[in-house]
Amino acid sequence: MTWYLRKEEGIRTSPTEKIGAPDGLWVKCPSCSKPLHIKELMQSQYVCPHCSYHFPIGSKEYFRFLFENGEHTVLFEEIEPIDALGFVDSKPYPQRLAEAQKKTGLSEAVRCAVGPIGSHTVAVAVMDFGFIGGSMGSVVGERIARTIRYAAEHTLPLLIISRSGGARMMEGSLSLVQMAKTAAWLAQYAKTGLPYISVLTDPTMGGVTASFAMLGDINIAEPKALIGFAGPRVIREATGKDLPPGFQEAEFQLDHGFVDLIVDRRELKNTLLRLWDMLCSR
Amino acid sequence: MEVILDFERPIVELEGRIAETKRLAEQTGLDISDSLSALEERLERLKHDIYQNLSPWQRVQLARHPSRPYSLDYIHAICEDFIELHGDRCAGDDKAIVGGIGRIGVHTAILIGQQKGRDTKSRQYRNFGMPNPEGYRKALRLMKLAERLRKPVITFIDTPGAYPGTHAEEFGQAEAIARNLYEMAQLRVPILVFIIGEGASGGALGIGVGDKIYMLENTWYSVISPESCASILWRSWEYKEKAAEALHLSATDNLKLGTIDEILPEPLGGAHKNPTAVFRLVREKILQDLPPLLSIAPEELVPLRLEKYSKMGRWREKTASP
Numbered sequence: 295m296t297w298y299l300r301k302e303e304g305i306r307t308s309p310t311e312k313i314g315a316p317d318g319l320w321v322k323c324p325s326c327s328k329p330l331h332i333k334e335l336m337q338s339q340y341v342c343p344h345c346s347y348h349f350p351i352g353s354k355e356y357f358r359f360l361f362e363n364g365e366h367t368v369l370f371e372e373i374e375p376i377d378a379l380g381f382v383d384s385k386p387y388p389q390r391l392a393e394a395q396k397k398t399g400l401s402e403a404v405r406c407a408v409g410p411i412g413s414h415t416v417a418v419a420v421m422d423f424g425f426i427g428g429s430m431g432s433v434v435g436e437r438i439a440r441t442i443r444y445a446a447e448h449t450l451p452l453l454i455i456s457r458s459g460g461a462r463m464m465e466g467s468l469s470l471v472q473m474a475k476t477a478a479w480l481a482q483y484a485k486t487g488l489p490y491i492s493v494l495t496d497p498t499m500g501g502v503t504a505s506f507a508m509l510g511d512i513n514i515a516e517p518k519a520l521i522g523f524a525g526p527r528v529i530r531e532a533t534g535k536d537l538p539p540g541f542q543e544a545e546f547q548l549d550h551g552f553v554d555l556i557v558d559r560r561e562l563k564n565t566l567l568r569l570w571d572m573l574c575s576r
Numbered sequence: 577m578e579v580i581l582d583f584e585r586p587i588v589e590l591e592g593r594i595a596e597t598k599r600l601a602e603q604t605g606l607d608i609s610d611s612l613s614a615l616e617e618r619l620e621r622l623k624h625d626i627y628q629n630l631s632p633w634q635r636v637q638l639a640r641h642p643s644r645p646y647s648l649d650y651i652h653a654i655c656e657d658f659i660e661l662h663g664d665r666c667a668g669d670d671k672a673i674v675g676g677i678g679r680i681g682v683h684t685a686i687l688i689g690q691q692k693g694r695d696t697k698s699r700q701y702r703n704f705g706m707p708n709p710e711g712y713r714k715a716l717r718l719m720k721l722a723e724r725l726r727k728p729v730i731t732f733i734d735t736p737g738a739y740p741g742t743h744a745e746e747f748g749q750a751e752a753i754a755r756n757l758y759e760m761a762q763l764r765v766p767i768l769v770f771i772i773g774e775g776a777s778g779g780a781l782g783i784g785v786g787d788k789i790y791m792l793e794n795t796w797y798s799v800i801s802p803e804s805c806a807s808i809l810w811r812s813w814e815y816k817e818k819a820a821e822a823l824h825l826s827a828t829d830n831l832k833l834g835t836i837d838e839i840l841p842e843p844l845g846g847a848h849k850n851p852t853a854v855f856r857l858v859r860e861k862i863l864q865d866l867p868p869l870l871s872i873a874p875e876e877l878v879p880l881r882l883e884k885y886s887k888m889g890r891w892r893e894k895t896a897s898p
Binding site: 372373374375376378379381382383384431432433435436439461462463465466467468469470471472473474475477478479480481482500501503504505506507508509521522523524525528529532533535537541542550551552 | 738739740741742744745746747748749750751753754755757758759760761762777778780781782784785797798799800804805808809810819822823824825829830833835881882885886888889890891892893894895
């Protein structure tokens with residue numbers, strides 16, 4: 295007889311609630327509950343070696359394992375957010391920005407860089423969900439547009455790793471038009487004859503999915519990543535129906551024809567290199 | 577039945593009093609022209625006071641007014657001839673987006689718009705102006721047709737958003753919108769965009785990338801509807817008025833933010849008070865702005881459009897340290 299009965303098996307925090315990569319020496323896998331040493335986790339690209347659960351991670355972690363020896367030059371950090379609307383909800387937007395900057399040590403919800411991956415020099419943008427839900431405002435849109443442009447001007451393959459709740463409300467229509475801006479630059483990039491690979495991770499939603507994230511020449515999703523336009527709660531409210539299990543997950547998107555591949559993060563770099571080796575040989 | 581918005585009540589009451597006064601005068605034969613003209617003057621002042629000082633939320637209400645002209649009303653009024661075309665050649669024909677070929681003066685154009693319904697049945701038929709992916713793909717097919725036939729594209733935006741349904745997700749709502757943004761950015765013919773009602777988020781932008789973006793005076797354009805914004809940031813729809821203010825979604829705000837090019841004035845009280853005047857204005861705009869755009873070579877037009885969107889957004893740029 296136990297002291298208390300656990301009502302639910304395998305209680306897990308949804309990946310969207312967990313914000314950055316885990317810190318501390320030991321972490322418990324939220325999926326299989328096995329204890330994992332942080333070093334072990336880092337060596338497996340933050341994927342649980344026991345159950346393949348993909349821990350949500352950000353630009354810092356992707357840069358570290360994608361670039362050779364983590365070597366890269368960060369681009370466009372000089373572009374910084376401002377409060378163009380004087381937006382106040384539960385707190386003023388400038389305060390929200392300052393808090394996000396302090397919490398994450400990042401200047402915005404995307405980091406852009408150029409550096410070597412295998413034998414290729416690649417322009418990379420990675421979104422950080424920890425920064426106001428990875429939302430796209432003017433700065434995210436502008437940095438991504440400039441990364442695309444940089445890749446086009448330097449004839450480099452382009453990689454964007456998305457993880458975002460969508461467009462940022464606190465910048466109103468300024469956020470909305472970033473969708474058009476990034477898509478317009480991708481149309482320019484297409485002229486280079488080089489591939490744009492989009493990696494969609496958990497979660498990629500709203501205006502980010504409905505712009506650059508879905509426009510990859512090759513769309514790669516991480517296993518089980520939630521990918522869609524409208525969020526599950528909104529769909530439930532609009533239709534009055536429960537959603538089937540796996541709805542909007544990577545496997546659903548693959549089955550419906552919107553992603554090319556689902557790639558385990560431990561295989562991501564290798565897959566990218568195989569693609570670039572075939573597509574970018576000059 | 578005429579729908580009266582809350583803030584319009586004082587106007588309706590005063591109009592009632594004027595009508596009553598007139599009726600009394602007729603019955604009694606008394607000369608009350610003095611007090612009548614005073615009342616009418618008061619009415620004019622009142623209308624100006626109310627309609628020229630609308631809050632953002634009141635504008636949202638006017639943008640959604642059920643008597644407002646919808647896309648097909650504009651299209652039929654401004655075209656001498658119009659033939660509607662259907663289907664995305666892939667999965668179906670979305671009724672929330674209409675499109676076809678029309679003639680406006682000397683021009684033949686492809687016209688596309690989000691379409692709402694007037695009564696319960698037609699509202700459902702039009703899915704309340706909320707398109708599914710088939711709608712965006714139909715729009716894209718028509719835009720590519722315009723490009724091939726070297727005809728300009730004119731779009732009318734009036735949507736509370738792309739439909740958030742299971743079918744829409746299964747058929748790739750996000751991909752359909754993204755693809756349209758990508759293709760509209762490089763379409764080799766001029767695109768004019770008129771926001772005539774609600775301009776909600778990606779659902780609006782999906783047919784809203786162009787060389788000239790016009791907003792009617794009492795419309796809204798933003799990244800999210802005030803209700804949804806309120807329910808996310810304030811956790812309740814009750815704060816929709818606050819959200820409408822915070823989002824800066826009005827035509828004047830958008831003009832200041834540089835997300836649109838021009839505001840088209842509406843008759844006092846909204847487009848539905850005098851649709852003919854609004855149709856005339858839109859038609860004049862088209863006839864005036866199309867020729868210069870048509871004279872630009874496609875090789876120049878597309879880079880100009882890219883430049884226009886590249887400038888959009890507000891940020892601070894630290895000068896790079898040496």
